[in-house]
Amino acid sequence: MMAARLPVDLFDDGPRDVPLGPGAVLLGGFALPLGEALLAAVADVAARAPFRHMVTPGGWRMSVAMTNCGAAGWVTDRSGYRYDPRDPETGRPWPALPRAFADLAARAAAAAGFPSFAADACLVNRYAPGNRLSLHQDRNERDFAHPIVSVSLGLPATFLWGGERRADRPRRVPLRHGDVVVWGGASRLAFHGVDTLRAGTDARTGDVRYNLTLRRAL
Numbered sequence: 001m002m003a004a005r006l007p008v009d010l011f012d013d014g015p016r017d018v019p020l021g022p023g024a025v026l027l028g029g030f031a032l033p034l035g036e037a038l039l040a041a042v043a044d045v046a047a048r049a050p051f052r053h054m055v056t057p058g059g060w061r062m063s064v065a066m067t068n069c070g071a072a073g074w075v076t077d078r079s080g081y082r083y084d085p086r087d088p089e090t091g092r093p094w095p096a097l098p099r100a101f102a103d104l105a106a107r108a109a110a111a112a113g114f115p116s117f118a119a120d121a122c123l124v125n126r127y128a129p130g131n132r133l134s135l136h137q138d139r140n141e142r143d144f145a146h147p148i149v150s151v152s153l154g155l156p157a158t159f160l161w162g163g164e165r166r167a168d169r170p171r172r173v174p175l176r177h178g179d180v181v182v183w184g185g186a187s188r189l190a191f192h193g194v195d196t197l198r199a200g201t202d203a204r205t206g207d208v209r210y211n212l213t214l215r216r217a218l
């Protein structure tokens, strides 16, 4: 059964659900009731698996700081991109996937038409002003039949929603604290990125944006 959706705030018209493409939808404010719990869990994860700036196979240090939780974490270094059951920085397994992350991912996926999604991994991105994520596809997961659930927390950002080809001109989609994007199906391999984060102050996160991408990686 679907829980009632809370309006974003008193001066808003409530949830903004925006179809992005086949199998892809922005669920406006879907994570809003959980925002503080999610941020507490992020702090907990980061205490055990610190945010770090990974290096791409091409040798570039990423401006976005990242960490992971769950059975496997997405990592990149000079040898390539992969999911690793251990944090290369600590040598230990990644922190467990918080229950609140897994529950939210299942509910959001179901709301978007993907019943029975069970995430086993979460990449946590932290953006400071000036940071951006260039257009890419998420293709290190084992089975593209599973969708990805993406949660925005803190400062607003502009999501770049591209097409099947890198050269397709991306659509600009505003993402705010509490927004959830679910995508899978025919859109699963769409190119996407995040435009340069603008400076600002968020009452909950200060001067950063966090993004959780919940996946079935294994």
Ligand code: MD6
Pocket (backbone or CB within 6 Å): 125, 133, 138, 148, 149, 150, 151, 159, 181, 192, 193, 194, 210, 211, 213
């Ligand atoms: C971000 N998100 O919003 C970056 N990837 O900070 C992603 O790269 C992403 O939001 C796959 C699925 C959903 C996403």
Ligand code: FE
Pocket (backbone or CB within 6 Å): 136, 137, 138, 192
């Ligand atoms: Fe991505």
